[in-house]
Structures are given as C-alpha cells and as structure tokens.
Amino acid sequence: MLDKTIPHAPDHVLPSADPNATAGSTVVPDTVEEIGPAPRSNATRWIRLASIFIVLIGWELAGRQVNPLFMSYPSAIATSAMRLIASGELGAALLESLKTLLVGFVVSSAFGICVGLAIGRYRTVEAATDWVINALYATPLVAIVPLVTLWFGLGFQAKLFIVFIMTLFPVLINTSAGVRNVPAQLIELGNAFAANEWQIFTKIILPSALPYMMTGLRLGIGRAIIGMVVAEFFTAITGLGALIIKYGNQYDTASMFVPIFVLMLLGIALSVTVKRMEDWIAPWKARQGD
Amino acid sequence: MAEDRKVKLAVQNVSKTFRVRGTMGESDSLLPVLRNLSFDVYENEIVSLIGESGCGKTTLLRIVQGLIRLDAGTIRVDGNAVGVPGRDRGFVFQQSSLLPWRTARQNVEFGLELSGVPKRERGEKSRELLKLVGLAHATEQYPHELSGGMQQRVNLARAMAIDPAILLMDEPFSALDAQTREVLQRELLRIQAEANKTILFVTHDLDEAIYLSNRVIVLGAKPGRIKKIIEIPFGRNRPELPQMRGEPEFQRIRAEMWDLIRNTPASAAVAA
Numbered sequence: 001m002l003d004k005t006i007p008h009a010p011d012h013v014l015p016s017a018d019p020n021a022t023a024g025s026t027v028v029p030d031t032v033e034e035i036g037p038a039p040r041s042n043a044t045r046w047i048r049l050a051s052i053f054i055v056l057i058g059w060e061l062a063g064r065q066v067n068p069l070f071m072s073y074p075s076a077i078a079t080s081a082m083r084l085i086a087s088g089e090l091g092a093a094l095l096e097s098l099k100t101l102l103v104g105f106v107v108s109s110a111f112g113i114c115v116g117l118a119i120g121r122y123r124t125v126e127a128a129t130d131w132v133i134n135a136l137y138a139t140p141l142v143a144i145v146p147l148v149t150l151w152f153g154l155g156f157q158a159k160l161f162i163v164f165i166m167t168l169f170p171v172l173i174n175t176s177a178g179v180r181n182v183p184a185q186l187i188e189l190g191n192a193f194a195a196n197e198w199q200i201f202t203k204i205i206l207p208s209a210l211p212y213m214m215t216g217l218r219l220g221i222g223r224a225i226i227g228m229v230v231a232e233f234f235t236a237i238t239g240l241g242a243l244i245i246k247y248g249n250q251y252d253t254a255s256m257f258v259p260i261f262v263l264m265l266l267g268i269a270l271s272v273t274v275k276r277m278e279d280w281i282a283p284w285k286a287r288q289g290d
Numbered sequence: 291m292a293e294d295r296k297v298k299l300a301v302q303n304v305s306k307t308f309r310v311r312g313t314m315g316e317s318d319s320l321l322p323v324l325r326n327l328s329f330d331v332y333e334n335e336i337v338s339l340i341g342e343s344g345c346g347k348t349t350l351l352r353i354v355q356g357l358i359r360l361d362a363g364t365i366r367v368d369g370n371a372v373g374v375p376g377r378d379r380g381f382v383f384q385q386s387s388l389l390p391w392r393t394a395r396q397n398v399e400f401g402l403e404l405s406g407v408p409k410r411e412r413g414e415k416s417r418e419l420l421k422l423v424g425l426a427h428a429t430e431q432y433p434h435e436l437s438g439g440m441q442q443r444v445n446l447a448r449a450m451a452i453d454p455a456i457l458l459m460d461e462p463f464s465a466l467d468a469q470t471r472e473v474l475q476r477e478l479l480r481i482q483a484e485a486n487k488t489i490l491f492v493t494h495d496l497d498e499a500i501y502l503s504n505r506v507i508v509l510g511a512k513p514g515r516i517k518k519i520i521e522i523p524f525g526r527n528r529p530e531l532p533q534m535r536g537e538p539e540f541q542r543i544r545a546e547m548w549d550l551i552r553n554t555p556a557s558a559a560v561a562a
C-alpha cells in the first residue's frame with residue numbers, strides 16, 4: 001500500500017525535522033535550507049553597476065563622435081538637465097504632465113475597477129458589454145485621438161479622456177478576470193457559512209481579486225504614460241511632450257533627451273510604487289512567490 | 291435504544307435526482323443519486339456515512355448544509371426544518387478552503403464576523419479554539435505557511451467557532467498522509483469529547499469510520515440508499531487505531547461493512 005519510496009534528502013538539508021534526532025549532538029549545520037527567494041547576491045549587484053557604467057562610458061565616447069544634431073551623450077544631457085531644472089522649465093512641464101496623468105489614471109482606475117467587478121460577477125453584464133470592450137481593447141487608441149479632439153477640443157479635458165481610455169482596459173479586464181478566477185470552493189465556503197451577497201463580495205471576491213486588480217493597475221500606469229505623451233503631442237502641446245517637441249524643433253538634441261529620461265524614470269517609479277503596494281496589500285501572493 | 295437522547299439532526303425520506311445535461315443533441319437524462327434516506331444523529335454522537343465513491347455521500351452532506359436543494363423529504367436541525375445554509379450547521383471541507391489572505395486566527399473568525407460578533411469576543415473565541423485544536427503557536431500564520439494537517443485543524447476550528455448544532459465533515463482527512471491522518475483522527479476524538487460536539491462524518495475509509503464513530507451508516511450506490519446502520523460497540527475511550535485493528539470485534543465489523551459495500555446480494559440489504 002505504501003510503496004512510495006521517500007526520495008533521498010539532499011546532503012545540505014537538515015536530515016530530520018525531528019528535534020530528538022539531533023538532540024544528543026550539538027552540531028549546528030552550517031547550511032540550513034532557507035525559505036523564500038534566494039537573496040540577491042552582491043556579485044549580481046556589482047555586475048549590474050559595472051554594466052551601467054560601461055554603457056554610459058561607451059555612449060559618452062561614441063556620442064562625442066556623432067553630429068550632435070542626431071545624437072547626444074550623457075555629459076551633455078546632464079548639463080542640459082541642470083539648465084532646464086535651474087530655469088524651472090522642467091519642473092513646470094513635469095507638474096503639468098503629472099496633473100493629466102494622475103487625475104486621468106485615478107479616475108479611470110476607479111471606474112475600471114467598478115465596471116470590472118460588475119462584469120466579472122454578473123453574467124448578464126458581461127454578455128452585454130464584452131463585445132464592446134474587446135473591440136475597443138483591440139483598437140489602437142491613438143487612432144481615435146482626432147475624434148477626441150472633435151469631442152473635447154484641445155484642452156485639459158481631451159488629455160484626460162485620452163489617459164482615461166488608455167488606462168481603462170487593462171484595469172477593467174484584469175479586475176473582471178480576478179473576479180471570475182475566485183476559486184469556486186471559496187465561494188462555496190461563503191455560501192456554506194450563510195454569508196450574504198455583500199459579505200461574499202467584500203470578504204471573498206474582493207480580496208481574492210485584489211492581486212489581479214493590482215496587476216491591472218501596473219499595466220494601466222504604463223499605458224497612462226503613453227496616453228499622456230500622445231495627448232501632449234496631438235492636442236494642445238503642453239508638459240513634457242511639449243519640451244520634447246520644442247527642443248526637437250530647435251535641434252537641441254541634448255535637451256530633448258532630458259524629458260525623455262524623465263518619462264522613463266516616471267514610468268519606473270510609478271510601476272515600482274504599484275508593485276510595492278501590491279506586495280503590501282497582497283502579502284500572501286508575494287510570499288508564495290508569483 | 292437511544293430514543294431518549296436529544297436528536298440534533300433528523301434526515302427524513304430525503305431523495306435527490308440530478309438532471310444531467312445531454313451533450314451533442316442528446317436529451318437530458320436523470321441521475322437518481324439518493325433515494326429515500328432517513329436517519330437521526332443524536333447529541334454528542336459521531337455518525338459516519340460510508341460508501342463507495344460516487345454513491346452520494348457528498349451530495350447528502352451538501353443537502354444537509356443547504357447547498358443543494360432536495361427533491362423530497364425534510365432535514366431538521368434541533369427540530370427546525372432547514373432548506374438553506376445556516377450557521378446552525380458547521381461545514382468542514384475536504385480540501386483546505388482556507389482564505390489565503392487571512393491568518394489562521396482570522397480564518398477561524400470568518401463565521402463570527404459574518405454574524406457581527408465584536409472584535410474582542412472574536413479574538414478570544416478564535417484563540418481558545420486554535421488552542422483546542424493544538425495550534426496555539428500558529429495563530430498568526432498564513433495558510434501557505436501551514437502543513438496540510440494544520441490547515442485541516444484550522445478548517446475544523448473555523449466550523450466550530452460558530453458553535454453549530456452539528457458539524458458536517460466531508461472526508462476531511464482524505465488528502466493527508468497516513469501518519470497525519472491517524473494523528474488527526476485521534477485529535478478529533480479528543481476535541482469531540484472536550485467540546486461535546488455532534489458530528490456527521492463522511493468517509494470512504496472503513497477503519498476511519500469504525501474508529502471515529504458511535505454508529506456507521508453504510509450506503510449502497512446507484513441510487514444512494516441506506517444499507518445498514520451499524521452500532522460500534524467500543525466506548526469513548528478507545529485505544530489507538532493500530533491497536534484497535536487487532537481486536538476481533540473490529541475485524542468482524544470491518545468485514546461486515548466491506549461485504550455490504552461490495553456488491554452483496556440485495557437480500558443482505560433487506561436484513562438491515
């Protein structure tokens with residue numbers, strides 16, 4: 001009946017979890033199996049730093065050989081950045097962009113989560129809406145920018161709408177997927193314990209779908225930044241997008257790189273923030289190792 | 291014999307037929323799963339339902355819990371007819387259905403939260419129960435940090451927390467390894483004795499049924515019906531299972547159950 005053979009424990013693992021097994025001897029093994037992801041080794045960190053350093057040096061050396069009209073290099077970009085920061089131009093542009101980005105993202109996320117919850121939970125809502133969502137999600141939304149300017153003009157509203165519509169679908173689709181993927185036995189648990197619909201929603205569906213929602217937000221923030229730049233290029237020219245266009249037109253490539261870098265940093269910072277929130281809100285997922 | 295004792299659960303003439311959706315243009319077919327089952331469970335008793343896989347044990351338990359509507363018959367808990375889920379019955383699921391985002395303690399408090407029990411009271415109750423099931427040291431651990439056996443202890447404590455009239459347990463130890471299962475069977479007897487619980491226990495393991503129960507209900511299959519209700523003549527202070535297996539009485543009952551479950555001629559069922 002019990003013909004399963006127990007696999008041989010690897011040498012580096014403590015031979016037995018039974019405390020009596022080692023009670024007599026006081027030998028402490030120098031390697032104990034650790035739980036959780038392997039710690040990032042120092043070597044990895046140094047290699048990464050070296051790689052960054054080498055790429056920057058290489059760029060600097062190569063960039064100086066090229067006509068500054070086409071390409072710039074780190075030291076020139078840094079000088080331009082100092083100038084743009086000192087004049088307050090960069091700060092003002094960043095603030096303007098952030099306003100569009102954050103308002104659009106927050107409104108869109110709130111809306112997307114609510115609709116996503118309803119779609120995931122109720123078959124009828126899903127049937128009524130899935131075709132339009134799939135169609136819009138498949139449409140490259142940049143294509144509707146001219147239409148948006150017709151509806152909303154060139155001002156703040158148009159920009160908000162573009163960020164909104166870009167953010168919406170990843171948030172909405174992930175949220176509804178999260179609701180649909182709530183394990184059936186957890187819903188059954190709620191039913192067995194006579195939870196009402198609201199309790200099932202708040203105590204089972206919502207926490208279970210939370211990691212999916214956070215993934216939606218993480219994808220959404222990336223698209224929101226794209227939407228923001230697109231809006232700044234194609235509606236009233238403002239913010240970081242305006243800086244890019246302005247210095248592009250002036251053939252000041254070094255200065256043009258500054259807002260591009262800021263966008264990159266913004267993207268990284270916001271994704272990391274959402275990821276941090278994800279680990280904080282749903283620690284059980286992080287510890288399981290996703 | 292025990293007619294003077296209080297009936298906690300009364301199952302009367304329960305029948306259930308599933309309608310199975312036909313595939314590829316076939317018409318729907320009817321699958322009779324339970325036919326005319328009647329039995330009582332008395333206070334402080336452990337009654338096991340045993341029968342081969344697919345004979346309708348889970349279906350019966352889910353009907354008692356109110357998760358499945360019955361076609362005919364009545365279910366009474368403490369004398370009151372029930373048809374929908376209620377916290378007068380505590381369900382212990384087969385696989386761990388712990389909420390992964392809650393600690394052991396928070397999982398135990400789940401049912402109490404649903405009834406709006408205040409936080410302090412919940413905390414006291416859950417700690418007391420986790421202590422009872424032997425998990426006083428792990429109250430703040432998440433399910434994925436617990437072994438399968440520990441998870442089932444939490445599962446049991448969660449069902450007990452709402453103080454149900456009866457605990458319904460659906461093969462709660464079947465996914466555990468043999469040693470852990472024996473430990474938990476022993477633990478269940480201890481907990482049942484300490485907390486005076488009434489339990490309806492589903493299993494397909496003959497030894498488990500005999501070891502745990504005051505009575506064993508042997509079900510026949512297709513459709514599920516009661517073949518015999520067997521009194522287990524061992525007192526509450528039972529030796530450990532390996533020791534019990536050696537007793538002639540144990541072996542006799544085991545053989546009888548085995549015959550009943552295996553296709554014995556219909557005449558054997560009539561004898562019940």
Ligand SMILES: Nc1ncnc2c1ncn2[C@@H]1O[C@H](COP(=O)(O)OP(=O)(O)O)[C@@H](O)[C@H]1O
Pocket residue numbers: 308309310321323341342343344345346347348349350
């Ligand atoms: N919801 C359902 N719809 C149709 N048939 C079902 C359903 N649930 C269970 N059955 C069938 O009823 C029979 C009894 O199942 P079950 O109660 O799970 O048996 P057991 O727990 O004794 O193994 C099986 O043949 C199963 O396929």
Ligand SMILES: [Mg+2]
Pocket residue numbers: 347348349
């Ligand atoms: Mg079953």
